[in-house]
Amino acid sequence: MRLSRFLPLLLLGGRALTAQPSTSAPTAAGYVLTESMIPMRDGTRLYTRIVAPANPARPLPFLFVRTPYGVDGNTPGSVAANWGFMARDIARDGYVFVFQDIRGKFKSEGQFVMQRPPRANRADPKATDESTDAYDSIEWLLAHVPNNNGRVGMTGVSYPGWTTAMAMLDPHPALKAASPQASPADMWKGDDFHHNGAFRLSYGFEYATMMESGKDVKQFSMDAYDTYEWYLRLGSLKNVNDRFLKGTIPTWNDFAGHPNFDAFWKRQAMAGYLDKVTVPALHVAGWWDQEDFYGPVTIYRELEKHDREGKNFLVVGPWNHGGWMRGEGASLGPIQFGQPTARFFRDSIMAPFFARHLHPEQRDVAGWTLPEALVFEAGSNVWKRYDTWPPKTAVSPRSLYMREGGALAWEPPRATAPAYDAYVSDPAKPVPYRQRPVQMTYGPGSTWSTWLTEDQRFVHNRPDVLSWELPTLTDDLTIAGDLAVTLHVATSGTDADYVVKLIDVYPDSGMPELKMNGYQFMVANDVYRARFRKSVEKPVPLVPNVPEAITIDLHTQAYTFKKGHRVMVQVQSSWFPLIDRNPQTFVPNLFEAKPSDFRAATQRIYRSTGKASKIVLPVVTGIRP
Numbered sequence: 001m002r003l004s005r006f007l008p009l010l011l012l013g014g015r016a017l018t019a020q021p022s023t024s025a026p027t028a029a030g031y032v033l034t035e036s037m038i039p040m041r042d043g044t045r046l047y048t049r050i051v052a053p054a055n056p057a058r059p060l061p062f063l064f065v066r067t068p069y070g071v072d073g074n075t076p077g078s079v080a081a082n083w084g085f086m087a088r089d090i091a092r093d094g095y096v097f098v099f100q101d102i103r104g105k106f107k108s109e110g111q112f113v114m115q116r117p118p119r120a121n122r123a124d125p126k127a128t129d130e131s132t133d134a135y136d137s138i139e140w141l142l143a144h145v146p147n148n149n150g151r152v153g154m155t156g157v158s159y160p161g162w163t164t165a166m167a168m169l170d171p172h173p174a175l176k177a178a179s180p181q182a183s184p185a186d187m188w189k190g191d192d193f194h195h196n197g198a199f200r201l202s203y204g205f206e207y208a209t210m211m212e213s214g215k216d217v218k219q220f221s222m223d224a225y226d227t228y229e230w231y232l233r234l235g236s237l238k239n240v241n242d243r244f245l246k247g248t249i250p251t252w253n254d255f256a257g258h259p260n261f262d263a264f265w266k267r268q269a270m271a272g273y274l275d276k277v278t279v280p281a282l283h284v285a286g287w288w289d290q291e292d293f294y295g296p297v298t299i300y301r302e303l304e305k306h307d308r309e310g311k312n313f314l315v316v317g318p319w320n321h322g323g324w325m326r327g328e329g330a331s332l333g334p335i336q337f338g339q340p341t342a343r344f345f346r347d348s349i350m351a352p353f354f355a356r357h358l359h360p361e362q363r364d365v366a367g368w369t370l371p372e373a374l375v376f377e378a379g380s381n382v383w384k385r386y387d388t389w390p391p392k393t394a395v396s397p398r399s400l401y402m403r404e405g406g407a408l409a410w411e412p413p414r415a416t417a418p419a420y421d422a423y424v425s426d427p428a429k430p431v432p433y434r435q436r437p438v439q440m441t442y443g444p445g446s447t448w449s450t451w452l453t454e455d456q457r458f459v460h461n462r463p464d465v466l467s468w469e470l471p472t473l474t475d476d477l478t479i480a481g482d483l484a485v486t487l488h489v490a491t492s493g494t495d496a497d498y499v500v501k502l503i504d505v506y507p508d509s510g511m512p513e514l515k516m517n518g519y520q521f522m523v524a525n526d527v528y529r530a531r532f533r534k535s536v537e538k539p540v541p542l543v544p545n546v547p548e549a550i551t552i553d554l555h556t557q558a559y560t561f562k563k564g565h566r567v568m569v570q571v572q573s574s575w576f577p578l579i580d581r582n583p584q585t586f587v588p589n590l591f592e593a594k595p596s597d598f599r600a601a602t603q604r605i606y607r608s609t610g611k612a613s614k615i616v617l618p619v620v621t622g623i624r625p
Contacts (some may be wrong), residue, residue, distance in 0.1 A: 190294030286319030377562030481618030
């Protein structure tokens with residue numbers, strides 16, 4: 001993405017490619033820039049840019065962002081222009097904006113470690129991690145930046161969202177509010193690098209090489225415009241180091257060395273550290289976040305177990321990764337929401353949240369209350385307030401069964417003999433995850449940011465994709481809460497992946513735009529690597545042609561399938577190159593698979609009384625908006 005056009009995304013942690021050089025005058029637009037190398041407890045110094053109002057009428061709080069993407073683009077002029085655009089009320093309320101390169105990136109000293117785990121001994125005063133770096137930085141800011149009111153807020157999207165969450169583990173007493181947005185929580189179970197153990201190949205490779213090829217960020221150079229072809233020619237994942245990286249990218253070496261959920265991934269996962277709510281927290285997620293949807297919802301839920309004072313909040317809107325921090329948010333791809341959802345969040349949720357906690361004189365913001373969970377219900381296109389998420393009342397789990405003839409039905413199957421639908425999954429011809437050509441994740445013209453909204457008709461009726469459909473709805477069908485799929489499967493191989501998509505099929509005619517007639521919009525989805533069905537630590541092979549039941553978490557959603565639409569479920573066994581190709585022959589480590597391991601396999605999805613495959617929807621039975 002062009003940083004000159006998307007500076008707000010750089011500020012809060014979007015996947016930037018380069019940092020803009022500072023060309024602004026030291027004082028512009030009423031702000032003054034100060035550059036500092038702030039010392040940490042171990043002597044490492046972190047480059048920090050402090051942009052403060054030139055003549056504040058009163059002491060001001062800090063709003064602090066810590067990022068690995070470079071902070072040089074944050075100048076007095078850019079802060080005045082872009083913060084004013086992103087959240088008009090934030091700049092109006094008055095803040096000292098602080099932007100910091102984390103350890104080992106750009107102008108900061110030290111060694112960069114991807115998702116640096118919390119220090120092993122949190123009681124050791126000399127140990128360091130992202131939490132201590134935030135603490136030490138805040139301590140320095142309070143002592144060295146004049147005219148501050150002693151209060152600090154932290155925020156950020158994606159990696160800076162994660163550094164915000166890390167700062168909450170052992171917070172400085174001056175940290176009074178935090179908004180970790182789109183923060184990853186578990187890089188093996190559900191965020192950037194894996195989903196349910198299935199490796200996110202194109203993103204993992206391109207992001208790791210971008211972040212660890214130097215102190216800045218630099219894209220890997222590919223010799224193909226269609227990365228589907230590039231990754232297919234690559235062959236086995238073993239070839240990445242053999243042909244290209246030669247062991248020089250630490251994160252790729254970690255991928256290859258830790259294919260299972262072992263101690264390496266467990267130490268990084270946030271769930272084990274979220275044992276108390278330390279500061280008021282506003283967690284933000286987007287329903288169609290292509291990178292980190294699992295994380296913010298998981299962090300919210302883990303902290304909610306310990307929230308005794310009502311300080312833990314969740315907002316989920318109809319956004320992609322960081323989409324709430326830029327633009328209007330009235331649409332995503334071709335999907336229309338009928339209102340400026342992103343601007344509403346920035347001006348009516350985020351700005352009052354920080355004002356309430358960082359400006360004592362504004363503690364009681366007139367007319368503003370924040371519910372426990374504020375979620376946007378797409379389809380009906382309304383915001384809804386809940387006192388818990390997922391909702392505990394007025395929602396009933398109902399099963400939709402996969403039936404004969406490609407039908408979905410509320411009634412379970414009647415066949416007593418084994419009945420199934422089948423397809424052949426061939427690793428040599430994997431199903432693309434978005435329409436080809438598949439550009440590099442952050443390459444020119446890439447549709448990465450909106451691929452989750454792409455029309456799924458481009459794979460519908462492929463011989464290796466199964467579809468089941470509910471008849472046209474005669475009434476609206478609204479869901480709110482958690483979704484799960486149970487598949488009864490069998491494979492002729494010894495390993496397999498299963499991708500499940502819940503799809504809203506638009507009416508075949510009568511839509512305002514011709515292309516939206518019959519549009520297949522993916523409401524929820526995920527992939528499941530069957531080798532982990534019994535243990536995420538010690539995978540085991542499937543027994544050829546022996547049926548087994550697997551349960552796939554489709555996470556959570558608030559959505560209305562409108563009258564006249566249809567509900568569809570699709571199942572397939574590849575999603576390339578988003579997910580690495582499963583050879584469908586069990587090998588201990590897929591990063592060591594040989595060409596001979598990749599074999600076509602027949603996949604069966606059963607639909608009989610004893611083996612009823614189904615999706616369970618949290619159907620709303622009556623709830624107050």
